[in-house]
Amino acid sequence: xxxxxxxxxxxxxxxxxxxxxxxxxxxxxxxxxxxxxxxxxxxxxxxxxxxxxxxxxxxxxxxxxxxxxxxxxxxxxxxxxxxxxxxxxxxxxxxxxxxxxxxxxxxxxxxxxxxxxxxxxxxxxxxxxxxxxxxxxxxxxxxxxxxxxxxxxxxxxxxxxxxxxxxxxxxxxxxxxxxxxxxxxxxxxxxxxxxxxxxxxxxxxxxxxxxxxxxxxxxxxxxxxxxxxxxxxxxxxxxxxxxxxxxxxxxxxxxxxxxxxxxxxxxxxxxxxxxxxxxxxxxxxxxxxxxxxxxxxxxxxxxxxxxxxxxxxxxxxxxxxxxxxxxxxxxxxxxxxxxxxxxxxxxxxxxxxxxxxxxxxxxxxxxxxxxxxxxxxxxxxxxxxxxxxxxxxxxxxxxxxxxxxxxxxxxxxxxxxxxxxxxxxxxxxxxxxxxxxxxxxxxxxxxxxxxxxxxxxxxxxxxxxxxxxxxxxxxxxxxxxxxxxxxxxx
Numbered sequence: 001x002x003x004x005x006x007x008x009x010x011x012x013x014x015x016x017x018x019x020x021x022x023x024x025x026x027x028x029x030x031x032x033x034x035x036x037x038x039x040x041x042x043x044x045x046x047x048x049x050x051x052x053x054x055x056x057x058x059x060x061x062x063x064x065x066x067x068x069x070x071x072x073x074x075x076x077x078x079x080x081x082x083x084x085x086x087x088x089x090x091x092x093x094x095x096x097x098x099x100x101x102x103x104x105x106x107x108x109x110x111x112x113x114x115x116x117x118x119x120x121x122x123x124x125x126x127x128x129x130x131x132x133x134x135x136x137x138x139x140x141x142x143x144x145x146x147x148x149x150x151x152x153x154x155x156x157x158x159x160x161x162x163x164x165x166x167x168x169x170x171x172x173x174x175x176x177x178x179x180x181x182x183x184x185x186x187x188x189x190x191x192x193x194x195x196x197x198x199x200x201x202x203x204x205x206x207x208x209x210x211x212x213x214x215x216x217x218x219x220x221x222x223x224x225x226x227x228x229x230x231x232x233x234x235x236x237x238x239x240x241x242x243x244x245x246x247x248x249x250x251x252x253x254x255x256x257x258x259x260x261x262x263x264x265x266x267x268x269x270x271x272x273x274x275x276x277x278x279x280x281x282x283x284x285x286x287x288x289x290x291x292x293x294x295x296x297x298x299x300x301x302x303x304x305x306x307x308x309x310x311x312x313x314x315x316x317x318x319x320x321x322x323x324x325x326x327x328x329x330x331x332x333x334x335x336x337x338x339x340x341x342x343x344x345x346x347x348x349x350x351x352x353x354x355x356x357x358x359x360x361x362x363x364x365x366x367x368x369x370x371x372x373x374x375x376x377x378x379x380x381x382x383x384x385x386x387x388x389x390x391x392x393x394x395x396x397x398x399x400x401x402x403x404x405x406x407x408x409x410x411x412x413x414x415x416x417x418x419x420x421x422x423x424x425x426x427x428x429x430x431x432x433x434x435x436x437x438x439x440x441x442x443x444x445x446x447x448x449x450x451x452x453x454x455x456x457x458x459x460x461x462x463x464x465x466x467x468x469x470x471x472x473x474x475x476x477x478x479x480x481x482x483x484x485x486x487x488x489x490x
Contacts, residue, residue: 025060026329027121027131029077030084031094032058034124037081038092048077065335079336087327087342090125097121100321106314109152109464110145117141118321119311130309130323134330134339134490139356140308140480147476148464151294151364153313154303155463157348206241206248213239287366290467294364298357302348305357308480309345326352330490341490352488359486361479366472386447390440397436404429 032051036044051058052073065080067073097118107113120128140146191202216239220232247253294300307313315321326343343352405426412422458469467474480486 022061022063023131023133023137025057026064026133027096028055028057029061029065029080029335030131030327030329031096031122031124033077033081034084034088035081035092035094037078037085038090038125044078044081045074048074064331064338067334076334076336080338080340083338083340084124084327087340088125088127090127093123093125095123097123097321100315100319102314103316105462106149106153109149109462112143112145116143116314119309119315119323120321121323122327123320124327128320128322128324129327129342130325130345131327131329132488134328134341134488136485136487138480138482138484139305139486140478141482147478147481148474149314150304150307151474151476152462152464153307154300156313157303157306158297158299203248203254206245206253209239210241210246210249213241287472290366290463290472294362299348301357301360301362302353304362304478305360305480306345306348306350306353309353309356326488328488328490339490343488355488356486359479360483361477363477365475365477366467367475368471368473383447383451387444390444390447394437394440397433397440401429401433 028051032047032055036047036051038044039047049070065073065077067076097120099115100118101115102110102112119130121131122129140150191205194205213236216232216236220229220236223229223232241249309323309326311319311322324344324346326345328341328343330339332339344350345352347353408417408422408425408429411417412419417425455466455469458465464474
């Protein structure tokens with residue numbers, strides 16, 4: 001049984017080799033037959049006779065055209081050539097393509113440099129063709145990095161909205177500083193400006209603001225004097241708390257404030273820890289988004305097949321190695337009865353691309369990077385170091401404030417200064433505190449903005465770079481790799 005299996009596998013390997021060998025040889029046969037038929041007459045026959053005698057690739061395909069005599073061979077090959085002329089038109093020239101230089105973007109994705117196999121197999125009549133056997137053809141080889149690079153290209157081609165959405169969601173880091181808390185930059189600034197001594201936590205401050213607002217509304221409901229009612233309405237409008245402040249005043253907001261207390265002085269005690277929590281949570285959220293990015297996304301699948309067929313992003317739109325058409329041949333009897341057809345592959349929505357897409361399986365997964373130096377590492381590290389610095393400076397700022405305040409208070413209690421002088425000094429001290437807080441807050445927001453900017457920058461570099469930014473590596477499995485059985489209708 002084992003021997004039989006080995007024998008079967010050997011036959012399959014041999015068959016695949018022979019099939020691939022014939023397909024490659026047919027590219028030359030197609031080009032020469034086209035050139036001969038276009039030239040016509042004695043010149044056309046001479047082109048064929050020379051190929052029969054001297055061209056190695058042409059001879060490899062002899063099983064499809066050799067009838068044993070010159071007359072029948074020439075007749076069959078010219079019939080085949082005229083079919084190609086009818087399909088292509090052009091100028092009667094052909095040129096076999098081999099390799100071409102990859103784009104910088106593709107080399108980054110594939111982690112490979114230099115030249116690679118052209119998607120254009122042959123230029124016929126000035127048109128760039130990928131030549132395929134309708135009964136079974138391969139779109140993509142199993143070279144290292146090819147699938148990942150193709151997936152990146154597909155994500156770019158498909159213009160996946162989720163990527164933009166993902167980047168947009170990162171802007172929230174500029175608006176919310178603590179996980180599960182409702183403190184936007186706007187509210188933080190209001191808190192800072194209206195609570196100079198920071199005697200209340202943000203949650204308590206918000207609760208007071210909301211209660212005062214509610215009291216004004218209750219007072220208005222009881223007020224019968226029109227002038228007083230009008231004045232109360234103005235006060236209510238001016239005091240109307242934001243949605244965030246109202247949320248902070250709820251039991252949920254109070255509970256969340258325990259996670260991240262927001263005395264501007266005290267918030268930094270847990271901010272560093274919470275920042276790590278935020279990024280970890282965000283990392284998992286990003287992974288989920290990345291995982292779902294490609295599920296049931298037909299545009300991505302079409303983009304993947306389109307890139308595998310055309311090489312548009314691999315070589316560049318105008319490169320001779322980028323295929324614009326597929327030339328499909330179908331072996332039916334002798335070569336004169338072969339069927340030929342041209343398929344335009346100018347976009348992911350091309351009918352040929354859709355036909356191939358129906359035949360393949362495609363999966364994209366994300367695994368945690370084993371590298372400690374992934375792109376996101378430095379960003380997160382810089383954020384943590386920056387927050388530590390703000391934390392330290394904030395602690396010093398408030399320690400100095402409290403020390404000076406206590407000193408002035410002792411002076412007042414000991415009658416060393418008057419009450420008026422005390423308040424003047426406290427006013428000046430509070431002003432200095434606010435200036436310090438403002439600078440620290442600007443510094444903190446700058447750290448967050450820089451992180452967000454980096455994330456956006458990586459997102460622009462492609463889906464792989466974005467994933468790597470969060471410590472994930474792309475895994476792509478697809479049935480295009482080394483698959484000789486993809487079929488086309490003709």
